[in-house]
Structure formats: structure tokens, C-alpha cells
Amino acid sequence: MYNFAYLDENSKKMIRQSILKAVAIPGFQVPFAGREMPLPYGWGTGGIQLTSSIIGPDDVLKVIDQGSDDTTNAVSIRKFFKKTADIKVTTCTKEATIIQTRHRIPEQKLNENQIVVYQVPIPEPMQFIEPSKEKTEKYHALEEYGSMYVKIYEDIALNSEITTAFDYPVFVNKRYLMSPSPIPRYDNPKMHMAEFLQLFGAGREKRIYAVPPYTQVKSLDFNDYPFFVESFDKKCEICGSSLGFLDEIITDDSGTRMYVCSDSDFCRKNLEINNGTNN
Amino acid sequence: MYVAVKGGEKAIENAHRLLEESISDPEIKPVEEDQIKLQFPYAIDRIMAEGSLYDKDIASKAFKKAQGDIVEAVFLVRAFRNTIKKLGYTRPLDTEKIDIKRRISAVYKDIPGGQILGKTFDYTHRLIDFEDSEISDKKTDYFEQNDEIQKTFPRVTEFLKNESLLFTDPYKNNNPKDITNQSLEFPVSRDMRLQAAARGDEGFLLSLAYSYQRGFGADSHPFAAEIRTGDVDIKIIPDELGFEITIGKIEVTEVVMVDSFKGTNEKPPQFASGYGLSFGKNERKAMSMAIIDRAMRFDEFCEENKYPSQNHEFVISHCDNVEASGFVSHLKLPHYVDFQSELLSLKRLRQKHENKFFHQDTNEVKSNV
Numbered sequence A: 001m002y003n004f005a006y007l008d009e010n011s012k013k014m015i016r017q018s019i020l021k022a023v024a025i026p027g028f029q030v031p032f033a034g035r036e037m038p039l040p041y042g043w044g045t046g047g048i049q050l051t052s053s054i055i056g057p058d059d060v061l062k063v064i065d066q067g068s069d070d071t072t073n074a075v076s077i078r079k080f081f082k083k084t085a086d087i088k089v090t091t092c093t094k095e096a097t098i099i100q101t102r103h104r105i106p107e108q109k110l111n112e113n114q115i116v117v118y119q120v121p122i123p124e125p126m127q128f129i130e131p132s133k134e135k136t137e138k139y140h141a142l143e144e145y146g147s148m149y150v151k152i153y154e155d156i157a158l159n160s161e162i163t164t165a166f167d168y169p170v171f172v173n174k175r176y177l178m179s180p181s182p183i184p185r186y187d188n189p190k191m192h193m194a195e196f197l198q199l200f201g202a203g204r205e206k207r208i209y210a211v212p213p214y215t216q217v218k219s220l221d222f223n224d225y226p227f228f229v230e231s232f233d234k235k236c237e238i239c240g241s242s243l244g245f246l247d248e249i250i251t252d253d254s255g256t257r258m259y260v261c262s263d264s265d266f267c268r269k270n271l272e273i274n275n276g277t278n279n
Numbered sequence B: 001m002y003v004a005v006k007g008g009e010k011a012i013e014n015a016h017r018l019l020e021e022s023i024s025d026p027e028i029k030p031v032e033e034d035q036i037k038l039q040f041p042y043a044i045d046r047i048m049a050e051g052s053l054y055d056k057d058i059a060s061k062a063f064k065k066a067q068g069d070i071v072e073a074v075f076l077v078r079a080f081r082n083t084i085k086k087l088g089y090t091r092p093l094d095t096e097k098i099d100i101k102r103r104i105s106a107v108y109k110d111i112p113g114g115q116i117l118g119k120t121f122d123y124t125h126r127l128i129d130f131e132d133s134e135i136s137d138k139k140t141d142y143f144e145q146n147d148e149i150q151k152t153f154p155r156v157t158e159f160l161k162n163e164s165l166l167f168t169d170p171y172k173n174n175n176p177k178d179i180t181n182q183s184l185e186f187p188v189s190r191d192m193r194l195q196a197a198a199r200g201d202e203g204f205l206l207s208l209a210y211s212y213q214r215g216f217g218a219d220s221h222p223f224a225a226e227i228r229t230g231d232v233d234i235k236i237i238p239d240e241l242g243f244e245i246t247i248g249k250i251e252v253t254e255v256v257m258v259d260s261f262k263g264t265n266e267k268p269p270q271f272a273s274g275y276g277l278s279f280g281k282n283e284r285k286a287m288s289m290a291i292i293d294r295a296m297r298f299d300e301f302c303e304e305n306k307y308p309s310q311n312h313e314f315v316i317s318h319c320d321n322v323e324a325s326g327f328v329s330h331l332k333l334p335h336y337v338d339f340q341s342e343l344l345s346l347k348r349l350r351q352k353h354e355n356k357f358f359h360q361d362t363n364e365v366k367s368n369v
Helices: A009-024 A045-054 A072-085 A133-141 A146-159 A185-191 A264-278 B008-021 B033-039 B041-051 B056-065 B070-081 B156-162 B190-198 B202-213 B283-296 B312-318 B321-332 B336-368
Strands: A060-065 A098-102 A115-119 A170-172 A176-178 A197-202 A207-211 A217-219 A246-250 A257-261 B099-104 B223-236 B245-261 B270-279
Touching (some): A009 A045, A009 A197, A045 A072, A045 A098, A045 A115, A045 A197, A045 A207, A060 A072, A072 A098, A133 B312, A185 A217, A246 B336, B033 B056, B041 B070, B056 B070, B156 B223, B190 B312, B202 B321, B245 B283, B283 B312
Parallel strands (some): A098 A115
Antiparallel strands (some): A170 A176, A170 A217, A246 A257, B245 B270
């Protein structure tokens, strides 16, 4: 009934052309004729369209949401591709050739043979300073990012630090200011000089952008107020690792909390290694 | 142990099962698609208009599957629409040649071709019927027996045009763009604005039109120059033939609203107009669209752009209910990671706040003593 990976070949071709342009101009938002998908806008349609256009029968797909393969939307998207493309899916980060993600970059180091597809709700990093696309497009063209520096300056003046906790804007290849999608700032450093291709899809806003492998990605900051990442003084209560981003979970009515890895595959792998050494 | 995440897959399956089971009852017959098509024509027309697909069967299937949720049904139709191969473009509709079902003008008492009331909720008393109405096989004719049925109805605005009293867009656009085949880039031309409004959410356009009328817009009064509903021919020119052929008919509602434009140094005083067109019978939608089209033409009439209804980006970027409902509803998805980041950030800020103000408080206490 439906074409391989749902989209018809003409739509895929149109999207691939946009991807090529995006890779050629790192960090630049390429407009594309986004299609309505059978999943709602805001639920990853940009990422789904990218995955649908690049996936082939030999690919192995991993889908994560909040770092986890088991969250409801990740399950739903994985099933969508299993059904429409009948490809191999995995939860193992290492095995995957394409990793579609919402809100996280896996903790394990990725390689040149892997592509990360990010789901992007709002591609424009200046949207909340200037909601008009007509204007922000001009700012990008003129490399006019003064308003963003004013914003973080005000933040430092009021709070003595840059408070943006996620979707922390980055400069790509020393030229375009780019939204890394709502990943925690904790993940920003993983984008810098990464070995893997990073594709970003905003379905509702109909924009595609990319960071090619080995590209400079620098988080917005000042020399005297350098970018920093959150630190956890805790360990994952399942695998014992202190090397990943931790989710806080309330476990009873009195508000007892436990901390666990947000990346479920990372956590599982750690556990396997620990068990291995115990044996 | 990690209960919040595991088990999600099973829960989803159960939720979907509940959705189906909740409307099935062995004592009650399920509604048939023919019944929906016949008895809920306004729902079907709205789903076709906002779903951007003129197909009553698909619309009624979507209405049924969505359990009466119109926006959900529109979404189903849109998703389906993308799986159909697009063969080409039709010729522009000629809405003057129309199998007329209703035609009214609020600006002239009588118009060539006549005022035709047709079917309408207007003038009904909105009283709930507590008894079922009888099924009737009688059919009221749209026209009196001895009426000569016209096939062509000139637009009321033509009479204004002939007297040079209507502003006509000097720019004739023979190559309209297609918003389903390219992304919108601002500033956006009128052809694309009208396309977006034609599939835009009725409620959103209605409220914006209302705001424009209520003072958050131009200070001139819009008039319904003409509202017409009827069936019009769909024509294409197939490559292999090279000439126009008719492939079917669709029902549309077309509205032209006019208001007075007091003129500028370059342009004499005249009427300005706005255009609305919707699949099926939908005057509320077509009128709202016409008012908003007029509002967004502020630049042609040297008006200041200061209200939401005039702002192209505001109207066009937010009128699509598939986009809007998707993005609002995505807030139901897990946001554990972003929330955790905010939590860490707030805790850090709180610590700083405490250090700063605890110190100040003790000073204040001292000075009071």
C-alpha cells in the first residue's frame, strides 16, 4: 500500500536535495516542502522525514527519546519504520547506522558510519527574541547575532551565569548560529568535531540543517563567562556510573528520589560490564 | 524497578484498544459511512476543506475513525493526502459558470440572476428538537417550476468593477505557487496566503476576522458583496491532448467582501475587496477568509500593519490546525531530560539567591535593632 519507508520517491528526492544543501552549508536552515506524516507535528515529523529519506534496506535503526529506547514515542517511531520499511531495528547504540533522537545524544562515542537524526521543534535559535522569520533570516545572512549576546549578557547580569539549560545555541563552523534542538547543554560538547554526520529536521517549521563530520561546534558564551555543563555529584543507582546524564525519579509519596542514567543502552552496557567483572 | 518507562509499549496498545472499545456497544448499531455523508454534510465539508482533499468517502471514514473529532479527522485526511500521487494541476475554477444552490448579496437588493436563498441555518430558531423529525421523501426544489435556470452568474463585484469602483489587483499571477510543494518563506505572496487560509482552521480564521471587525483592524465596515454556493467544473489539460477537458464537479462556497478605501494621492477612492473560497458549504469559513484576505492586503491600501489579523506571518504561520494541534499536544510527550536540566539550573540559581539574600536579611535585622 505504501512506499518503502512511507514517503514516495519524489518527496524523498526533494528532501535529499535539501540535505545535500544543508551539509554543504553547515548550520544553515534549508527550507523544504515538508509533508504531513501519519504522526503529529511536534512528535518528530522532521526527524521521521529525514530518516525516511536516507534509510535503506541494509540500515539498522535506533530510536531514542529522552535517551531511552523504551519511551512511548521512541517505541512508536521505531514501530513505524519496522512496519513501513521492514528494516532491522536495534536498541544497541553501537549496532545502529541511523540513530533518530529526541532531546539527547547517546553517551557512547559514535563513529563515521553512523548518522544522528535530531527531531527539532523550533529550528530558529533567535525565535524568542525575534519571532519573525523574515527578520531572523536577514540576521543570519548578515551574521548579525548581537541580540543573542545581549540576551546572555542580561542573563549574566541578573543571575551571574547563563541560565539556558537546554537547546543551548551553538556556532557551527564559525559562521551560523544554530539550535542544537532541545538536548541538555550537557550534550553540547559531543557535537564538536564529531565523527558522525548530524542531521536536523523540523517538520512543522519545514527546515532541515546539518553538521557534517569533523565540524567545529562552539556553544555561545563570553571569554570571561565560558560555557560550562551541568555536573552531577551522584551516581546512577542502577549501573553505578557517574559518567552520564542522570534523570531524577520520584519513587514514593514522601518524595524519595533516585538517580538513573537517561541513556538506557549506556546503562545496560555498564551493568553488563559490571556483572562480567563480578563473575 | 524503573517503572516510569518500561511497560509503555503495552500501555499504548491498551490505550488504543480502549479507544475502540469505548464506542462499541452490542445494543447500538454502529453508524454507517453513508449516514455520515448524508446527515453530517457540514462536518464532511469542513474536513475536506481543512484536510485539503475533496473526497467525501475519505472524509466520512476519517470522521468515523476520529469519533467525531474534526481536527483529528482533518489530520487523518492530510496524512492520507500525501500518499496519493499528484498528477498535475487543474485549470483555474470558473465560478461564474456554476450549478447554483445559494447566492446572496448584502449590498444590492436585487442582482442580475437573482438572490437565491437555498438551504441555510440562517433565520432558524435555535431550538433543540425533543422529538425525532419524520423521514420525508419530498424534495423542495431550489427553483420555482417555471424559473429559467441560469448556468452563468456574473459576480456582483463585476458591476462595481465596470464603474471603476473596485480596486483591481494590477498584478496578474498566472503561475501561482503551491504551498504543499514548497515551504513558506516570508514575505509571502497573496496566492500562497489564500492557499494557506483555504486549508486553515475555521475557528482561528473566524476569531481573527471577528477581531478585525471589532476594532483590532481597519476602521471601515466590511460588506458581503456576494456569497455563492454551487457545483463548478474541474478542468485539466492533459499533456497528451493539449486541450481542456472537464473531469468532474466539486461544490464550493465563494465569498467576496468589500469595504471602502478612502484613497491616496496615487489611488482614487474606491472599494477594496477580500476573497474567500472553501470546499463544500462553509460560509462561516469563506467569509472569515475573505475578511482576513482583505486585512492582509494592508500594503496595497497604504494602511499601517499593526493588528494580528493583518500580520502575514502571524496569520499564515498559525492558521494550520494540523501543525497547531500537533505542537500543542506534543507537550504531552516526556520532557524528563529538559525538565531535569531546568531543575538543575533552578537549584543552582536558588543557591545563589539564598547566599545573596540571606546575607542582606541579617543586615536588615541588625539595622532594625
